Amino acid sequence: MNREKQKKRVGLPELRVNGTEEVVLRFAPNPNGPLSIGHSRGVVINSEFAKMYSGKVILRFDDTDTKIKPPLPSAYTSIEDEFEWISGVKPDVVIRASSRMDVYLEHAENMISQGFCYVCNCSASEFKSLRDNMLACPCRENNVELNLDRWKMMILGEIEEGGSVVRVKTGLDLPNPALRDWPALRIQHTPHPIVGDKYKVWPLLDFQSAVEDHLQGVTHIVRGKDLMDSTRKQTLLYEHLGWKYPETLYWGRVKLHEFGGFSTSSIRESIEKGEFSGWDDPRLPTVSALRRRGYAPEAIREFWIELGLTQKDISISMQTIDSKNAKIIDSEAARRSFVEEPVNLNLVHPEGYGGIDDVVRLNNHPDYPEMGHREWGLERRTIQISKNDYFEGVVRLKDYADVEIRGENAIFISREKSGDVQIIHWNSSDSCVKAEIIVPTDDGNIILHGVIEDSEYAVGEIVQLERMGFAKVESTDPENGNIGLIWLHG
RNA sequence: GCUCGUGUGGUGUAGUUCGGUCCAUCAUGUCGCCCUCUCGAGGCGACGACCCGGGUUCAAAUCCCGGCACGAGCACCA
Structure with a gap:
């Protein structure tokens, strides 16, 4: 046996392909709501297989239930859009069962x-x-x-x-x-x-899907193992018709520690009851929420590809996705300073007014100087630090100077860092604007109020807030300069 | 209950088809150190697993039998 020396196989396993046939896969959600994280597995696996084999992937809306899980008209376009966002490609064919x-x-x-x-x-x-x-x-x-x-x-x-x-x-x-x-x-x-x-x-799913798979020339079905009996039923039907059933692969059930079990119907119900602001409420395990918060679709793809196609029922943490996401976005996220619950301090020099710089320069990214820098004015001589960081004593204002905090004053000590002092982030009154960050928690979405350094923020931009973590810019307000952000992860 | 499926470190995952080169891969996590003017990123190291019991065999994570555990299906839902 020609076994490789303990190498981990990377990527999806090989598919059994019949001769030179074109591989045709499909992802078939019920459009009774936009996609959840669970659905994204189907999008990723099927579209990745299509990429691997230069085949086709069909997006099929299985919308033949008008009563128990009725379609949500807006979901058709949301799903098509989300499919493309996650997979990076458009489905080769889009089809609605209800039109067939x-x-x-x-x-x-x-x-x-x-x-x-x-x-x-x-x-x-x-x-x-x-x-x-x-x-x-x-x-x-x-x-x-x-x-x-x-x-x-x-x-x-x-x-x-x-x-x-x-x-x-x-x-x-x-x-x-x-x-x-x-x-x-x-x-x-x-x-x-x-x-x-x-x-x-x-038609019920088992019938509609069986007929349509055959008509569309689907060669491989990859789906959850809860549909194993469906395969068996459909195989029985195919035998009656003399059709060849596609190769079928399954994945097991996935639970995310942070969300537990969820279904599109239950999410829809909760939204309709007003428990959530919408499908993209950051507390929800939906694709639209992940997208809103700023996850890179590549992270979601890598995540599902790495889990592969085991039939084990697993329970996994969002940390795994966050870690992948951080690696992807870190090199492009500019560092910015957000001071929560700011405390104003007068920046004073023991030897007088002139001893303090009028402007300070900071790099946009510690590892990539080519990303440029920003400049903060200090002429007003007032700075803000977070209430949580306030104490009387010596601290290092990150990338600027050591100061001793006493009452309402921050007394300048030196530009150079003098030994082992705590580094805190800060802002200058000359160069900051009000900001809010929406943070999803177990107790609902909370809003952090504070100030963020002034900059040319673009909606959709992801920044890394010094000493906090990643966040996405959701809104800018040219009138008042307020910035709205949403928390991504640490 | 019946049917089907799955059991590898804390969490996932590779290896199981064709038994040896597996004192078991990689990631994530945790801890420690290094680097860094972030609680980020990077580097190094450590921790930690083949469900149990038999059997076959010179040799079993891998094959066989028996348990056990977990999950799914048993909808005129998808």
């Missing part, structure tokens, strides 16, 4: 005609008890003509919701009860937010 209804219905009717699907009028609970005992329901033996009649009634809206369902015939002795004569289409009279009340019969 005629195709699904036609396939269903054909399958009924061929006799391997039937209309079942049993209630869900009646069917379940029969199924659990490996018994056929009375509808199973109806002839094709009767099934077709009932199908017409379903289509025409002559049957109540729950009144009947189309089932795929499978072995009733299958060990897994979930697979026995599984339901493929059901009746929904609730109008669809996009296509309205045109259709009364809607």
